[in-house]
Amino acid sequence: xxxxxxxxxxxxxxxxxxxxxxxxxxxxxxxxxxxxxxxxxxxxxxxxxxxxxxxxxxxxxxxxxxxxxxxxxxxxxxxxxxxxxxxxxxxxxxxxxxxxxxxxxxxxxxxxxxxxxxxxxxxxxxxxxxxxxxxxxxxxxxxxxxxxxxxxxxxxxxxxxxxxxxxxxxxxxxxxxxxxxxxxxxxxxxxxxxxxxxxxxxxxxxxxxxxxxxxxxxxxxxxxxxxxxxxxxxxxxxxxxxxxxxxxxxxxxxxxxxxxxxxxxxxxxxxxxxxxxxxxxxxxxxx
Numbered sequence: 295x296x297x298x299x300x301x302x303x304x305x306x307x308x309x310x311x312x313x314x315x316x317x318x319x320x321x322x323x324x325x326x327x328x329x330x331x332x333x334x335x336x337x338x339x340x341x342x343x344x345x346x347x348x349x350x351x352x353x354x355x356x357x358x359x360x361x362x363x364x365x366x367x368x369x370x371x372x373x374x375x376x377x378x379x380x381x382x383x384x385x386x387x388x389x390x391x392x393x394x395x396x397x398x399x400x401x402x403x404x405x406x407x408x409x410x411x412x413x414x415x416x417x418x419x420x421x422x423x424x425x426x427x428x429x430x431x432x433x434x435x436x437x438x439x440x441x442x443x444x445x446x447x448x449x450x451x452x453x454x455x456x457x458x459x460x461x462x463x464x465x466x467x468x469x470x471x472x473x474x475x476x477x478x479x480x481x482x483x484x485x486x487x488x489x490x491x492x493x494x495x496x497x498x499x500x501x502x503x504x505x506x507x508x509x510x511x512x513x514x515x516x517x518x519x520x521x522x523x524x525x526x527x528x529x530x531x532x533x534x535x536x537x538x539x540x541x542x543x544x545x546x547x548x549x550x551x552x553x554x555x556x557x558x559x560x561x562x563x564x565x566x567x568x569x570x571x572x573x574x575x576x577x578x579x580x581x
Contacts, residue, residue, distance in 0.1 A: 302367065302426055302444065303534070306433030307452035308342055308493055310464035312516035316452055317429035318549050319527075323536065325427040328370060330411040337428035339366055339398070342392060342408040345432045350474055359402065359436075363386070363443045369412055370428065372420035398470055435471060437503050441510065448533070449507075451500055452515045456575040457559035460490035460567065468492045474500075487566050494571045497578075517580070520552040 303320065307313045313338050317335035321327055330339040343362045347349040348354050368378060386387070390407040396402040434451060441447055468489055472481050475495040481488055504511040512533040519526040527546050563570060 301448055302370070302409075302428075302448040304440065304447060304449045305427065305429040305452065306435075306437075306449070307454075308434075308459060308496060309467050310462040311431070311452040312519070312553075313429050313431050313452045313456045313532060315516070315519075315550060316450060316514065316530075317427075319530070319546055320427045320429075321570055322546060323423060323534075325368070326424040327426070328428055329415060330408060334429050338408050339369060339412045340410065340428055340430040340433070341569050342389075342405060344436050345400075345430070346392075346397065346468070346517075347371070349436055350471065356439075359439050360443050361385075363440065364413070365416070367444070369415045370426045372423050378416060378420065382416060386413055389413055399466060413511045428449050432467065432470075434500055435501075441503075448510050448512070450512045450514055450530070450533070451504070451560055452514050452516050453497065453500075453578075455557075455559065455580040456493040456497070456578075457564075457567075457580065458488055458555060458557065458569060459493050460486040460563055462489065462555070465489065467496075477528045486562070487568065490571045490575070494574045498574070517556065519550060520556060523547045523550045537580055 303322070303325065305313050305316050310312050314334050317327060321335075328334060328339060330338045332338060343366055349359070361384065364389075365381060368381055389412060393402055393405040396405065433449070437449060441449070465485065472488070472492055475492055476488065482489055483491075500513070504513060512530065514530060516525070524543055524547065526545050528538060531543075
């Protein structure tokens with residue numbers, strides 16, 4: 295049965311995993327992805343509200359996180375006029391506090407642009423309700439709080455071979471969240487070694503969360519999606535509860551192209567990595 299639009303969809307993964315392809319697939323399926331996106335289809339409202347060092351600590355009150363989610367959800371799906379009026383005063387003042395200081399990777403000016411965009415949507419008449427989703431790789435960082443505050447939320451985690459990811463030039467998450475998952479000594483190691491260790495630690499956590507949320511969590515193997523798009527698209531559409539015809543799968547398959555980086559680790563040495571990390575990657579079915 296097709297119940298598309300009855301719940302929000304979040305998409306995340308370690309940077310460079312292929313999340314942009316999944317966002318493009320969702321947009322092709324008719325999901326609204328937001329009105330402030332970058333070229334990678336990241337939802338920048340989500341970045342403003344949730345990509346913050348305090349968000350992954352015990353220093354943020356639970357009700358503050360809940361309010362951030364309500365603001366984000368209202369902006370994405372519309373909400374009724376009463377709800378929007380109730381939010382407007384609090385949100386306008388709160389958004390001002392998020393742009394005073396810059397953050398790693400984002401200046402205060404950049405944050406202010408996001409806040410202005412979000413505030414404008416909250417103050418405008420609500421849009422027609424549409425099925426919606428968002429893509430922001432850092433979503434996995436705040437998953438436990440998100441899933442608690444949004445019991446109807448479904449999440450797609452995009453995963454690529456960790457050995458390929460270790461040679462990625464995309465190091466944003468390692469730089470932003472690395473000290474939450476790795477020791478100072480581990481962070482000081484060679485960049486490929488640190489990247490693989492970050493990949494392993496985050497995915498160990500991801501699988502623990504997934505185990506607690508059956509039916510709401512889908513781990514999409516991007517390597518397999520590139521190699522067997524019809525089969526993997528069928529699994530994704532089943533998760534989304536969308537009936538899939540041959541023509542639909544064919545249209546979606548056109549958006550999938552294997553990146554040149556697929557399998558790049560085969561041309562790199564293995565001895566730069568912690569053997570335990572290599573073994574963990576292989577335990578997930580990668581060679």
